[in-house]
Amino acid sequence: MTTPTIELNGLEVQLGGRTILHGLTGVLKSRAIGLLGPNGAGKSTLINTLLGFHTPSKGSARVLGLDSHSNGKALRSLVGYMPENDAFISKMSGVRFVRYMAEISGLPSEQAMERAHEAFVYVGLGEARYRPVGTYSLGMKQLAKLAQAIAHGPKVLILDEPTNGMDPPARKRLIELIREIREASDICLLLSSHLLRDVEETCDEVLILRNGQIASICNLVEERRANRKFLELETIGAEATFTTALESLGCECAVFTSGRIKVVMPDSVEIREVFKVAADRGVQIRRMNHRRDSLEDIFLNAMEQSGVADGRL
Amino acid sequence: MAVYKRRYNPYTGSLTPQWSRFFVLTRFAFADLFKSRFFVLLFILCIIPCLFAAGYIFVANNKTLQLLMQLRSDMDLFKVESQYFVVIMMVQTQAAFLLNCWVGPVLIAGDLTNGALPLFLSRPFTRADYVLGKLAVLGLLLSAVTWVPCLLLFGLQSGLARNGWIWSHLWMVVPIVLCSAIWILTLSLLSLAVSAWVKLRIVATGIIFITFFIPAGLGEMFNAIMSTIWGRLLNFSYMLQLIVSHGFREESGRLARRGWDEIPIPAAWGSLICLCLLALVILNARLRARETVRG
Numbered sequence: 001m002t003t004p005t006i007e008l009n010g011l012e013v014q015l016g017g018r019t020i021l022h023g024l025t026g027v028l029k030s031r032a033i034g035l036l037g038p039n040g041a042g043k044s045t046l047i048n049t050l051l052g053f054h055t056p057s058k059g060s061a062r063v064l065g066l067d068s069h070s071n072g073k074a075l076r077s078l079v080g081y082m083p084e085n086d087a088f089i090s091k092m093s094g095v096r097f098v099r100y101m102a103e104i105s106g107l108p109s110e111q112a113m114e115r116a117h118e119a120f121v122y123v124g125l126g127e128a129r130y131r132p133v134g135t136y137s138l139g140m141k142q143l144a145k146l147a148q149a150i151a152h153g154p155k156v157l158i159l160d161e162p163t164n165g166m167d168p169p170a171r172k173r174l175i176e177l178i179r180e181i182r183e184a185s186d187i188c189l190l191l192s193s194h195l196l197r198d199v200e201e202t203c204d205e206v207l208i209l210r211n212g213q214i215a216s217i218c219n220l221v222e223e224r225r226a227n228r229k230f231l232e233l234e235t236i237g238a239e240a241t242f243t244t245a246l247e248s249l250g251c252e253c254a255v256f257t258s259g260r261i262k263v264v265m266p267d268s269v270e271i272r273e274v275f276k277v278a279a280d281r282g283v284q285i286r287r288m289n290h291r292r293d294s295l296e297d298i299f300l301n302a303m304e305q306s307g308v309a310d311g312r313l
Numbered sequence: 314m315a316v317y318k319r320r321y322n323p324y325t326g327s328l329t330p331q332w333s334r335f336f337v338l339t340r341f342a343f344a345d346l347f348k349s350r351f352f353v354l355l356f357i358l359c360i361i362p363c364l365f366a367a368g369y370i371f372v373a374n375n376k377t378l379q380l381l382m383q384l385r386s387d388m389d390l391f392k393v394e395s396q397y398f399v400v401i402m403m404v405q406t407q408a409a410f411l412l413n414c415w416v417g418p419v420l421i422a423g424d425l426t427n428g429a430l431p432l433f434l435s436r437p438f439t440r441a442d443y444v445l446g447k448l449a450v451l452g453l454l455l456s457a458v459t460w461v462p463c464l465l466l467f468g469l470q471s472g473l474a475r476n477g478w479i480w481s482h483l484w485m486v487v488p489i490v491l492c493s494a495i496w497i498l499t500l501s502l503l504s505l506a507v508s509a510w511v512k513l514r515i516v517a518t519g520i521i522f523i524t525f526f527i528p529a530g531l532g533e534m535f536n537a538i539m540s541t542i543w544g545r546l547l548n549f550s551y552m553l554q555l556i557v558s559h560g561f562r563e564e565s566g567r568l569a570r571r572g573w574d575e576i577p578i579p580a581a582w583g584s585l586i587c588l589c590l591l592a593l594v595i596l597n598a599r600l601r602a603r604e605t606v607r608g
Contacts, residue, residue: 051435053602073331073437081435087428091345103337105436106328115324122321134427148432153324158435184321 003065004029005156005188006050006207008214010059013042013049020045022212023059030219032182034199035192036299037209043192044084046209047160050190051081063156064188077106080154082145084161084192090134095120097133098148105152112151119147123177138165142174150181156188157181163198171198178202200295208302216302220295229267231274234287235259238278245277259286334438338446339453346416346450355415356458359408363462366401367469369393374473393470395561398485401463402557406496409455410525416454417504418517420447421600426512434602444505444596451501460493488560496553499585502592509599524588525549542575549588552581 006028013021021042035043048054050063052072061068066075089097099116103109120129123143128136133144142162149157159178163171179202182189193199199206200220208216235242236259243253243261250266251274263274271288278285346352372378373391384391424430433443467489471479504521511517529551532544545551557563559578 048603051602053431053434073439076435077437079435081431083428083431083435085428087432089423089429090427091423100337100341101432101436103329104334104433104438106331106334107324108327108329111324111326150321152436153322155323181321185323187323 002029004062005031005033005064006190007062007065008059009061011046011049011056011061012058013045013054014057015045015054019057020212021049024061024209024212024214025059026207026214026217028205028207028217030203030205030221031186032189032203032205033191034203034206034220035190035209036194036196036199036206036295037215038303039194040211041209042212043194043209044160045212047158047190047192050075051079051158052076078155080149080152080157082142082149082157082159082162084164086141087145088133088141091132093130094125094133094136094144094147095129097144098151101148102151107152115151115153116147119151120144122150123147124173139167139170142166142170146174146177154187156190159189159191161193162191163193163195175201196295196299206295206298208299210303216298218295218298218302223298229265230290231263231265231271232287232289233259233261233263233274233285235261235278236284236286237281238283239281242277242281242283245281246274249273249277331437335442335446336449338443339449342420342447342450343453346454352415355412356454359405359412359458360462362401362404362408363458363466366462366466369397370466370470370473374470393474395482395485395563398463398467398489399557399561399563401466402459402489402492402561403554405459405463406493406553406557409459409496410500412458413451413455413500413504414518414521417451417501417521418508418511418514420450421505421508422512422514422517425509425599430600431602440597440600443600447505448501451504452497455497455500456493459497460490463489463493485561488557492553492557492560495556495582495585499549499553499588502589502596506592506595506599509596543580545576546580546584549585552576552584555581556585 004027006026008024008026011021011024012019024046035046037043045054046061049056050061050068052068052075055069063075064078066078068075089100092100095113095116098119099109099112102112102115107115117129120126123146125140125143125147128140133141136144142165146159146162149159162178163174166174175198178189178191181187182202189202191199191202204219204221206216206218206220207214208218238255238259238261243255246253246263249269251269252264254262256262265271265274275285277283369391370393372382373393379391424433430443434440464486467482467485471482503524504517507517507520507524511520528547528549532547535544535547536542555576556578559581
């Protein structure tokens with residue numbers, strides 16, 4: 001049995017006398033986890049708690065089986081963190097800044113320097129690596145933060161609003177980088193964002209927070225797989241024999257007016273078999289849609305749902 | 314993650330021991346400091362009194378040179394005893410104060426200004442490691458102008474003097490190291506605390522000066538109003554002077570004549586230790602990965 005990436009057991013966090021996270025309980029097993037929620041939902045507080053910056057008032061949080069409070073140092077040795085806000089040393093050159101951070105993570109001086117150069121080139125700031133970080137544009141600072149987060153080769157990469165302040169091409173490039181990093185190694189990713197698209201493009205599982213409570217945990221991979229098997233057809237000439245033939249393949253069909261049919265296909269059935277049945281019976285398929293229950297729908301549903309006051313699913 | 318491949322590779326090499334990582338901060342801070350010509354000049358100026366002191370010791374132990382300089386050998390002018398080291402210590406501690414005023418205020422402020430602290434603390438690196446790393450910068454720097462040159466002067470005198478001078482004066486090693494240590498610790502913690510509180514160097518330097526002068530004035534006012542001596546506990550420079558004089562067995566000398574030794578020595582130590590504790594409380598409050606907004 002593999003260790004879950006994140007385990008929350010009744011996690012409650014109080015800050016300044018206010019309860020920010022209300023008894024979060026859930027298990028997230030995917031390698032790429034998105035953290036969604038409106039402003040003030042508790043996303044950054046959850047990240048800070050996972051990093052050991054905040055002590056839980058009740059319950060616990062575990063990352064890769066390590067308790068964020070009692071095994072904080074061991075946990076942080078696995079983590080690369082890209083904070084939401086400005087975080088740099090303005091007078092240092094970019095490459096020296098990343099080398100500095102890599103050395104603090106434990107890399108010997110020479111390797112730290114080598115990895116700093118590599119990380120800078122990798123994120124696309126190779127030309128600007130000798131400039132002081134303070135002179136970088138907002139987008140470049142974001143990339144420099146990503147470089148310092150990956151230079152020491154972490155096992156868990158925590159990105160807090162990574163695309164903040166980036167123009168569309170830079171955002172696209174950053175999302176590609178994040179996907180590349182995810183694909184290129186066995187790194188686990190926790191990405192917090194209020195941009196659904198960022199999460200949808202990079203993550204396999206989503207934790208949606210609302211008012212410091214879990215509104216939903218959704219496995220996007222399963223959701224996408226389920227969507228692929230749910231078809232909406234607009235047909236001409238479809239008769240009962242067509243749906244019967246589909247049902248004989250194992251599909252579930254619902255027939256509506258004007259030749260509209262909804263079909264739920266089992267895993268064993270491919271779309272071309274639907275076309276074949278239609279061709280055999282002279283049925284014209286004028287339109288075919290996969291159900292597109294996007295992350296936006298999931299998010300909006302989670303926000304509208306009631307009965308999540310206890311923070312449990 | 315080789316440059317030419319432009320792809321991400323995890324790091325699989327060796328890691329440095331965890332206990333040694335605080336020294337990365339020290340190393341980078343030193344590299345930054347020695348880039349500044351002003352700092353190098355200031356550092357050299359702080360060492361210069363020791364060169365004069367070394368020259369003094371050389372002359373004091375060289376009868377031929379004294380004759381050449383037409384100095385009478387029975388003159389008590391060149392005498393290297395505890396009083397000599399008290400003077401050197403007081404000069405060097407003031408030099409350390411100046412050096413500290415230049416270096417200390419920027420050590421933490423630079424990291425706090427642009428929110429770099431979460432980057433340090435999101436690694437296997439504690440707040441204690443962070444303070445230790447920064448403290449080591451000031452510790453090493455101030456040591457280089459206080460007890461290290463004083464011990465070298467002691468060694469020089471021991472080498473040049475005859476009649477077993479070293480054995481009869483060996484006890485002076487303890488006050489040289491101990492008095493320097495408490496002063497270095499006090500100055501370092503205070504300037505780190507100020508650096509964690511104030512971002513502008515000039516303001517931070519001002520606050521360090523104020524910490525040494527305003528409480529001393531307030532203490533004297535308190536003494537005058539309450540007809541007591543305990544207000545002097547706020548005069549940290551004189552507390553050090555008291556500790557140094559006592560350490561060098563000079564309590565019946567100059568300070569006694571000025572009435573400063575009315576404060577018990579443990580109280581003087583307590584005064585400096587309290588200042589250190591106050592600085593630690595400030596550092597504990599300010600060095601947080603995240604600020605908590607109350608309410």
